[in-house]
Amino acid sequence: MSEVQHLACLVAGQPFTGGPSLVVRNPYSGEVSGTVATVGRAGADAALAAALGFASTPTRHQRAEILDRTRAALEARREEFARTITSEAGLALREARYEVGRTVDVLRFAAMEALRDDGQVFSCDVSAQGKPRKIVTTREPLRCAVAITPFNHPLNQVAHKVAPAIAAGTPMVLKPSEKTPLVALRFAQLLYDAGLPGPMLSVLLGPTHEVAEHLVRHPDVEVVAFTGSVPVGKRIAATAGYKKLVLELGGNDPLIVLDDADLDLAVTLAAEGSYRNSGQRCTAVKRILVQRGILHAFTDRLVARTAEYVCGNPMDEATRVGTVIDEASARYLEETVADAVNAGARVLAGGKRSGALLQPTVIADVPRDARMVVCESFGPLAPILPVDDLDDALRLANSTAYGLSSGVVTRNLEHAIKAIRTLRCGTVNINEVPGFRIESSPFGGIKDSGLGIKEGVIEAIKGYTFVKTFSLPW
Ligand code: NAP
Numbered sequence: 001m002s003e004v005q006h007l008a009c010l011v012a013g014q015p016f017t018g019g020p021s022l023v024v025r026n027p028y029s030g031e032v033s034g035t036v037a038t039v040g041r042a043g044a045d046a047a048l049a050a051a052l053g054f055a056s057t058p059t060r061h062q063r064a065e066i067l068d069r070t071r072a073a074l075e076a077r078r079e080e081f082a083r084t085i086t087s088e089a090g091l092a093l094r095e096a097r098y099e100v101g102r103t104v105d106v107l108r109f110a111a112m113e114a115l116r117d118d119g120q121v122f123s124c125d126v127s128a129q130g131k132p133r134k135i136v137t138t139r140e141p142l143r144c145a146v147a148i149t150p151f152n153h154p155l156n157q158v159a160h161k162v163a164p165a166i167a168a169g170t171p172m173v174l175k176p177s178e179k180t181p182l183v184a185l186r187f188a189q190l191l192y193d194a195g196l197p198g199p200m201l202s203v204l205l206g207p208t209h210e211v212a213e214h215l216v217r218h219p220d221v222e223v224v225a226f227t228g229s230v231p232v233g234k235r236i237a238a239t240a241g242y243k244k245l246v247l248e249l250g251g252n253d254p255l256i257v258l259d260d261a262d263l264d265l266a267v268t269l270a271a272e273g274s275y276r277n278s279g280q281r282c283t284a285v286k287r288i289l290v291q292r293g294i295l296h297a298f299t300d301r302l303v304a305r306t307a308e309y310v311c312g313n314p315m316d317e318a319t320r321v322g323t324v325i326d327e328a329s330a331r332y333l334e335e336t337v338a339d340a341v342n343a344g345a346r347v348l349a350g351g352k353r354s355g356a357l358l359q360p361t362v363i364a365d366v367p368r369d370a371r372m373v374v375c376e377s378f379g380p381l382a383p384i385l386p387v388d389d390l391d392d393a394l395r396l397a398n399s400t401a402y403g404l405s406s407g408v409v410t411r412n413l414e415h416a417i418k419a420i421r422t423l424r425c426g427t428v429n430i431n432e433v434p435g436f437r438i439e440s441s442p443f444g445g446i447k448d449s450g451l452g453i454k455e456g457v458i459e460a461i462k463g464y465t466f467v468k469t470f471s472l473p474w
Contacts, residue, residue: 004032004033004034004035005033005034005035005084005182005186006034006035007034007035007036007037007181007182007185007186008036008037008185009036009037009038009039009043009185009202009203009204009205009206010185010188010189010192010201010202010203011039011043011046011047011050011202011204012046012047012050012051012198012199012202013192013196013197013198013199013201014198015037016039016043016046016047017037017038017039017043018038018039018040018042018043019037019038019039019040019043019205019206019207019210020038021035021036021037021038022035022036022037022038022178022181022205023035024036024088024179024180024181024182026087026088026090027088027089027090027322027323027324027325027326027327027355027356028090028313028314028315028322028323028355028356028357030355033084033087033088033182034087034088034182036181036182036185036205038204038205038206038207038211039204039205039206039211040206040207040210040211041210041211041214043204043206043211044173044204044206044210044211044214044215045214046202047173047202047204048144048173048215048218048220048221050171050198050199050202051143051144051171051172051173051199051200051202052143052144052171052220053199054171054197054199054200056197057141057169058169058197060114060115061115062195063111063114063166063167063169064111064112064114064115064167065111065194065195066166066191066194066195066196067107067108067110067111067114067163067166067167067194068107068108068111069194069195070107070190070191070194070196071104071107071108071111073190073193073194074100074103074104074107074187074190075104077190078097078100078101078104079097081096081100081103081155081183081186081187082096082097082099082100083096083315084182084183084186085099085100085154085155085180085183086314086315086322087182088154088179088180088181088182088183089151089152089154089179089180089322089325090278090314090322090323090324090325090356091277091278091280091314091322091323092278092314092319092320092321092322093314093315093316093317093319093322094317094319094320095276095277095278095322096314099153099155099156099277100155102153102156102439103155103156103159103187105438105439105440106156106159106160106163106439106457107159107163109439109440109457109458110163110164110166110167110457110461111167113164113167113440113457113458113461114166114167118138118139118461118465119136119137119138119139120136120137121134121135121136121137122134122135122136122137124471132473132474133471133472133473133474134471134472134474135469135470135471136469136470136471136472137467137468137469138467138468138470139168139461139462139465139466139467139468140465140466140467140468141168141169141170141171141464141465142168142170142222142223142244142464142465142466143170143171143220143222144170144171144172144173144220144221144222145161145165145170145171145172145173145221145222145223145224145225145464146172146173146174146175146215146216146218146221146223146224146225147161147162147165147172147173147174147175147224147225147226148174148175148176148212148215148216148224148225148226148227148228148236149161149174149175149176149177149184149227149228150177150227150228150229151177151179151180151280151325152277152280152281152282152325152378153277153281154176154177154180154183154184155183155184155187157227158174158176158183158184158187159187160227160439160455160456160457160460161174161225161227161460162174162187162188162191162201163457164455164457164460164461164463164464165200165201165460165464166191166196166200166201167457167461168461168464168465170223170464170465171199171200171201172200172201172202172464173201173202173204173215173221174188174201174202174203174204175203175204175205175211175212175215176203176205178205179325179326181203181205184203185203188201188203213239216236216239216240217239217240217241219241219242219243221243222243222244223243223244223245223246223463223464224236224240224243224244224245224246225246225248225455225460225463225464226245226246226247226248226249227248227249227282227455228248228249229249229250229376230249230250230376230401230402230448230449233247233249233250233450244463245451245453246451246453246455246460246463247450247451247453248282248443248444248445248449248450248455249282249404249445249448249449249450250282250376250402250404250448250449251282251283251284251286251376251402251404251405251434251445251449252286252287252373252374252375252376252400252401252402252404253273253283253284253285253286253287253402253404253405253406253407253425253434253435254285254286254287254288254289254393254396254397254406254407254434255269255270255273255285255287255288255289255406255407255408255409255433255434256289256387256390256393256394256397256406256407256408256409256410256419257270257288257289257290257291257294257298257409258291258294258390258393258408258409258410258412258415259291259292259293259294260410260411260412260415261294261409261410261411262409262411262431263294263297263298263301264301265409265431266294266298266409267298267301267302267305268305269285269407269409269431269432269433270285270288270298270302270305270382271302271305271306271308271309271360271382272433273285273407273433273434273435274286274288274360274380274381274382275306275309275320275321275360275380275382276435278321278322278323278324278358278379278380279321279324279360279377279378279379279380279381280324280325280378280379281435282404282449283404283405283427283433283434283435283437284378284434284435285382285407285433285434286372286376286377286381286383287373287383287385287396287397288302288382288383288384288385289385289387289393289396289397290384290385290386290387291386291387291388291389291390291393292386292387292388295384295386298384299348299362299364299384302349302362302382302384303348303349303362306349306350306360306361306362306382307349308320309321309360309380311350311357311358311359311360311380312357321359321360321380322357323355323356323357323358324356324357324358324378324379324380325356326356327355327356329356329378329379330353330355330356330357330358330379331353333353333358333377333378333379333381334351334353334358336370336371336372336377336381337351337361337363337372337381339370339371339372340363340366340367340370340371340372340383341363343367343369343370344365344367345363345364345365345366345367345370345383346363346364346365347361347362347363348362348363348364349361349362350362350380351363358379358380359380360380360382361380361381361382362382362384363381363382363383363384364384365384365386366383366384366385368385368396368399370383373385373400374400375400376402390415390418390419394418394419394422394423397423398422398423398424401447401448402425402445402447402448402449403424403425403426403445403446403447403448403449403450404425404426404427404434404444404445404449404450405425405426405427405428405429405434405435405445406419406423406425406427406428406429406434407428407429407430407431407432407433407434407436408423408428408429408430408431409431410430410431416430424446424447425445425446425447425449426443426444426445426446426449426450426452426454427443427445437456438456439456439457440456440457440458441456441458442454442455442456442458442459443455443456443459444456444459
C-alpha cells in the first residue's frame with residue numbers, strides 16, 4: 001500500500017484535532033507516508049476525562065471477544081499493516097510481517113487471559129492466631145493508565161500496552177512515537193471496530209509538554225507504562241510523582257560465545273541477534289563476547305554470514321535489513337563505528353551508509369571502553385570483543401549500566417548454570433538470542449534497563465490492576 005494516509009488523533013474513539021499536522025516520511029525514500037492531525041492539552045484533557053468517567057467496564061467475556069475479533073481482523077489485513085509499518089519505520093517488509101504475527105499472538109494471549117480467573121483463597125483457620133474465615137483476592141482495574149511507546153516495534157509495542165489493559169478492563173491513553181504513529185492509529189481503529197468502547201482507548205500525538213508530560217504528571221493517572229530510552233524513562237520517573245511506573249528502557253545485551261559452543265549456532269545467533277529489525281530491538285545483540293580459542297573461526301564465519309543479510313529497499317522481498325529510523329540515527333551509528341576504528345577496531349564487513357540505510361557491520365578488536373560497548377547503539381552493528389574465559393565474559397557482560405537480557409552459547413551445563421546465576425539482567429537465554437521470548441512470558445530488565453517490573457501479557461495485566469483483598473466469615 002503506497003497511498004498517503006491522512007489520519008487524526010483519536011479521543012474516546014473519535015477524531016480530535018487542535019494541534020499542527022504531523023508529517024510522517026518513509027525513511028528509505030523520503031516520501032510522505034502519511035499525516036496526523038495532532039492535539040494540544042485540550043485533547044489530552046478530553047481523553048483523560050473520557051477514561052476517568054467511564055464506568056461500564058465490559059465483562060470478561062466481552063473483553064475477550066473484542067480482543068479476539070481484533071486478532072481476526074488483523075490476520076485478515078496482515079499485509080496492509082505490514083506495509084504501513086515498513087512505510088513509516090523503514091523496516092524490511094519481512095520484519096514487518098513478523099511483527100504483525102507477534103501482535104496476533106499478543107491479542108490471542110490477552111483474550112485468553114481476560115477469561116482467566118485471577119483470585120486466590122486463603123483459609124484463615126490455619127494458625128493459632130487465625131479464625132474460621134476466608135480471605136479472597138480479586139484484581140480490579142485501575143481508573144486510568146497512560147502508555148508511551150517507541151518507534152522500533154511500532155505495532156507490537158503498542159499492542160503490548162493496549163491489549164493487556166483491555167484484558168484488565170483498564171481505560172488507557174496511549175502516546176505512540178511521533179516517528180511511527182500511523183500503524184498505532186490504524187490498530188486503535190481495528191479495536192473500536194471490534195467493539196471496544198471509545199473511552200477505553202485514546203491515541204494522542206502532540207507537543208511533548210502539552211501531551212506526554214501532562215499525561216505523565218496528571219494526579220488521576222494511576223499507572224504510567226513507558227517503553228523507550230533510558231534518558232526519557234528517567235525523566236518520566238522524575239515527572240510522574242506518586243503513581244505506579246512500569247519502565248522498559250534501553251539495553252546493551254551481550255551474546256557470550258564460549259570455546260565449547262556449537263560454532264554454526266553461535267554464528268546464526270550473532271547474525272540474527274545483531275541484524276534483525278535493523279538491529280533496532282532493545283534486546284538486539286549489541287556486544288559479542290567471544291572466547292579466544294574460537295575467536296578467529298567465529299569471526300570469519302560471521303563475516304561470511306553477514307553477506308547474506310541483503311540491505312536495501314525495505315519493500316523488496318529480498319531485503320533482510322531495511323533502514324534505521326532516520327538518517328540522523330544512521331549517521332550517529334557511522335560515527336560510533338569511526339570512533340571504535342580510531343581506537344584500534346577493524347571493520348571486517350559492511351560499514352557503508354546511504355541516507356538512513358546502514359549496512360550490517362562486523363567490527364573486530366573493539367576496545368572495551370568504546371562508545372558502542374559502553375552505551376546502547378541502536379542499529380545493525382556486530383562488535384566482537386575477545387574474552388579469556390567465562391569469568392572474564394561475565395565481568396564484561398555485567399560492566400555496563402544496562403541489565404535487560406543476554407545470550408550464552410555453550411555446550412557445557414556448568415557454564416550455562418554459572419552464567420544464569422551471575423548475569424545481572426532480566427533474562428538469560430542459553431543457546432538463544434537475548435531477544436528470545438514469547439508474548440506471554442515475563443519480560444523486562446533491571447539497572448538502567450528498568451525497575452524489575454516485568455511486562456509480557458500476563459505480567460502487564462498485573463501492572464494495570466490492583467489486588468483487592470476481602471474476607472468473609474466462612
Ligand atoms: P525515546 O526517544 O525514549 O521515545 C519513546 C517515547 O517517549 C516516544 O513516544 C517519545 O515521544 C516519548 N517521549 C519523549 N520525550 C518524552 C518526555 N519528556 N515525556 C514523556 N514521553 C516522552 O525512545 P525511541 O528512540 O523511540 O526508542 C528507542 C529506545 O527504546 C531504545 O533505547 C530501546 O532500547 C528502547 N526500547 C526498550 C524496550 C524494552 O522493552 N526494554 C523495547 C523497545 C525499545 P516522541 O516520539 O514524540 O519523541
